[in-house]
Amino acid sequence: MNEQLKNISHNSIGEAFHESLELLEWPRLCAHLATFASTPQGEIQCKNLLIPQHVSITRRYLDETLEIGxxxxxxxGGISFYGIYDLNNILRICEKGGVVSGEDLLKVASTLRATRQLRRQIDDPEVRPSLSLLLENLSTLPELEKLLQFGLEEGGRVADRASQKLTMTRRQLEDLRKERKEKLLDLLRKNNSIIQDTIISERFGRPVLALKLGATDQIAGIIHDTSSSGNTIFVEPQSVISLGNRISQVESVAFQEEQRLLALWSKEVGKNFLKLDYLSGVILKLDLALSRARYGSWLGGVPPSIKDDQDNSFSIQNFRHPLLLWQQVYEGGDKVVPISFEIDSTLRVVAITGPNTGGKTAALKSFGLAILMTRFGLLLPCIGTPSIPWCNQVLADIGDEQSLQQNLSTFSGHLVRISKILDDIATLPGPAIVLLDEIGAGTDPTEGTSIAIALLKVLADRARLTIATTHFGELKALKYNDPRFENASVAFDSETTQPTYNLQWGIPGRSNALAIASRLGLDQLVIDNAQKLIGSKGINDVNEVIKGLEKERERQQVAAEDAARLLARTELLHEELLGNWKKQQKKSDDFQERGRHKLEMSIREGQKEVRQLIHRLRDAGANGEIARTTGKRLRELQSKNHPKHMKKNVQIWFPKKGDRVRLIALGKAGEIIHISDDGLQLTVICGVFRSTVDLSDVESIDGLKPTIPKPEVHLKIKSSARKGAVLRNKQNTLDVRGLRVHEAEAVIDEKIRNVDGPIWIIHGIGTGKLKRGLRVWLETLSYVERVEDASQSEGGAGCSVIWLR
Known part of the structure; x- marks a missing residue:
């Protein structure tokens, strides 16, 4: 069989890396992954994973994971590996000329058949290029399968049809056994009085009759056994001994023929060793890919974006520690608090500070496992699209166990491990991630601080990224002298004196030892004296500064959230106002149309009446009285429809500052507090609502309209969310793969309100349900102008671009 994961060079992994895998509890994660394997060999392989040492292998693993998932x-019912067996030992025996059982040969045939069916399901170069490439040189040997299926029956018995000699031999054997049985039954009938049991028994492969004690002289034969009581004698009658001997001879011939056939078939398996070994390797890789996919689905994971350039930033949003997540689901553990990592490309060292039990070590392990999971093509339990630069090594020094075998103290044990880390960085190629827990601890604080600072500065030059946890306050100041350093801290609730397990970036952690000591019941006098000593050394001032920074950050966060909510309400109000204005505009148009129609009817009726009057005047019988009355009526019509007369009936109204007016769109009254120079814009205050509207959007309290021409209304809320970048970047790109439609809608809606210009939504292709659901929802949003597929270089059908109005 192929060497397991032969593309991985085990020699390129240093000793410190092996120890780091144990410290990060990678074997535990592998054990969890193994529960998703479909075959015994896949389960074993999952528990002994080797980490890929090249980015191309990692990318291939990830592609396989996504495609098979x-x-x-x-x-x-999912992809099935039913009928596939571990052929490793069988192939080794056959390769060396050995003979395997019929049951083992049936396992070979079954595996060939199941693999052929699996290939039919998977092989599709256009949809699944990585998996199809894996199957490209796979041979399922249909002729060998047919040979084995024809020659073997269920259970591995060689079939009679396997050869003509075997057919004849077994037929002869059946006839001899039948003849012997008939003779024995005849003896039972004739000697019923001396027979202890009418059943034909067997002793040492020979048929015997159970005779009563003292009756052996009545039936000649060979005594093979007696009962435990001694009252029954088991005798093979003389008359069937020769038949038994002949049967043994024929059985021997049949056995030799069976062995000859098994040897022949085993030889055929041995001839195809390379193809079968390659097939077993492909099955193992498919099982590993499916295990990764199903484990990732259980985690609710998303695929990471792996960057070739080591100088790229690290971006992981709301990562949930996979081991703690397993513990939460299966072992009744606490709910997992997600952690986010946003580490700029210019940073080389991050110092995490904060109280004990605050989650510093969990944050270290979470980051380390995220890197390892990415390298093995696993999905990450986080949100969005995590971006991770390729790193060749993850080196960790976590824990404070003493090395009793080497007679080393805690501090000495740390130094030995750190020395191995520095050796691996110096000797092995590629960028390295270094994770250090409680750096410099276990010795004099002054010396420990000096060693920690010196070590971090060396690692800043040699490693791609170092994350270290510490209690030393001096390490918090490194970022102010070197831009490659950054601070982070685990949050602590001073009110409840409990850690929140949230990671805060840019703010160092303050000491909470006194708060914790008080909560644990330490004598108050001791705490008070300690507080005085802290204040005398100025440490309390630093803590107060840090506390102030934390509160300021909280205020900024609250202000940002309030601003976002206000922007959302403003935009909703804008949409509501615009909708009401359009309705009012339509009502006004309808009213004008009815007035115009009424005017036309009036004109037609007037014209008709004038024609009738003219006709009367032209009539031959018209007299003076008719002319007088007709002339009077004409003057009345002229006066009624004269423009001067019509103008007198129109009330002229111009609003002025201080007037009460009604906002047509809202149907509410307000007071004019300002009028623009051209008189076309009014500023109106209505309760707590203050707005600038066009003159045409108001009317007097008694319903009078302004008589000046009504300009076109443009209601517009100025918002940075409607200005627009047209180039795709991190800020205007959102990955919603793995989310349900309603979950993706909430995320996209929030993004739309906080992003300039068009937005790229990565939803993937998959079944298309997510894409269709989002497209239907987006069509209902009035502030969305259009939605279209991205260009091929930006994701094609797997990515949609939202253009806003």
Whole structure:
């Protein structure tokens, strides 16, 4: 069989890296992954994973994970490995000329058949290029499968049809056994009085009759056994001994023929060793890919974006520690608090400070496992699209166990491990991630601080990124002298004196030892004296500064959230106002149309009456009285429809400052507090609502309209969320793969309100349900102008671009 994961060079992994895997509890994660394996060999391989040492292998693993995961969801009941067996030992025996059993040969045939079916499901170069490439040189040997299936029956018995000699031999054997049985039954009938049991028994492969004690002289034969009581004698009658001997001879011939056939078939398996070994390797890789996909689905994971350039930033949003998540689900553990990592490309060292039990070590392990999971093509339990630069090594020094075998103290044990880390960085290629827990601890604080500072400065030059936890206050100041350093801290609730396990970036942690000591019941006098000593050394001032920074950050966060909510309400109000204005505009147009129609009817009726009057005047019988009355009526019509007369009936109204007016769109009254120079813009205050509107958007309290021409209304809320970048970047790109439609809607809606210009939404292709659901929802939003597929270089059908109005 192929060497396990032969593309991985085990020699390129240093001793410190092996120890780091144990410290980060990578074997525990592998054990969890193994529970998702479909075959015994896959389960064993999952528990002994080796980490890929090249980015191309990692990318291939991730592609395989995504492709087989998508297919697993499409197939009813998921992808099945039923009928596939571990052929490793069978192939080794056959390769060396050995003979395996019929049952083992049936396992070979079953595996060939199941693999052929699996290949039919998977092989699709356009949809699943990585998996199809894996199957490219796979041979399922249909002729060998047919040979084995024809020659073997269920259970591994060689079939009669396997050879003509075997057919004849077994037929002869059946006839001899039948003849012997008939003779024995005849003896039972004739000697019923001396027979202890009418059942034909067997002793040492020979048929015997159970005779009563003292009756052996009545039936000649060979005594093979007696009962435990001694009252029954088991005798093989003389008359069937020769038949038994012949049967043994024929059985021997049949056995030799069976062995010859098994040897022949085993030889055929041995001839195809390389193909079968390659097939077993492909099955193992498929099982590993499916295990990764199903484990990632259980975690609710998303695929990371792996960057070739080591100088890229690290971005992981709301990462949940996979081991703690397992513990939460299966062992009744606490709810996992997600941690986010946003580490700029210019940073080389991050110092995490904060109280004990605050989650510093969990944050270290979370980051380390995120890197390892990415390298093995696993999905990460976080949100969005995590961006992780390729790193060749993850080196850790976590824990304070003493080395009793080497007679080393805690501090000495740390130094030995750190020395190995520095050796690995110096001797092995590629960028390294270094994770140090309680750096410099276990010795005199002054010396420990000096060693920690010197070590971090060396690692800033040699490692891609170092994350260290510490209680030393001096390390918090490094960022102010070197831009490659940054501070972070685990949050602590001073009110409840409990850690929140949230990671805060840019703010160092303050000491909470006294608060914790008080909560644990330490004598108050001791705490008071300690507080005085802290104040005398100026430490309390530093803590107060840090506390102030934390509160300021909280205020900024609250202000930012309030601003976002206000912006959302403003935009909703804008949409409501615009909608009401359009309705009012339509009502006004309808009213004008009715007035115009009424005027036209009036004109037509007047014209008709004038024609009738003219006709009367032209009539031959018209007299003076008719002319007088007709002339009077004409003057009345002229006066009624004259423009001067019509103008007198129109009330002229111009609003002025201080007047009460009604906002047509809202249907509410307000007071004019300002009028623009051209008189076309009014500032109106209505309760707590203050707005600047066009003159045409108001009317007097008694319903009078302004008589000046009504300009076109443009209601517009100025917002940075409607200005627009047209280039795709991190801020205007959102990955919603793995989310349900309603979950993605909430995330996208929040993004729309806080992003300039068009937005790229990565939803993937998959079944298309997510894309269709989002497109239907986006069509209902009035502030969305259009939605279209991204260009091929930006994701094609797997990515949608939202253009806002």
């Amino acid at each position: 998508a297919l697993d969801e499409l197939i009813e």
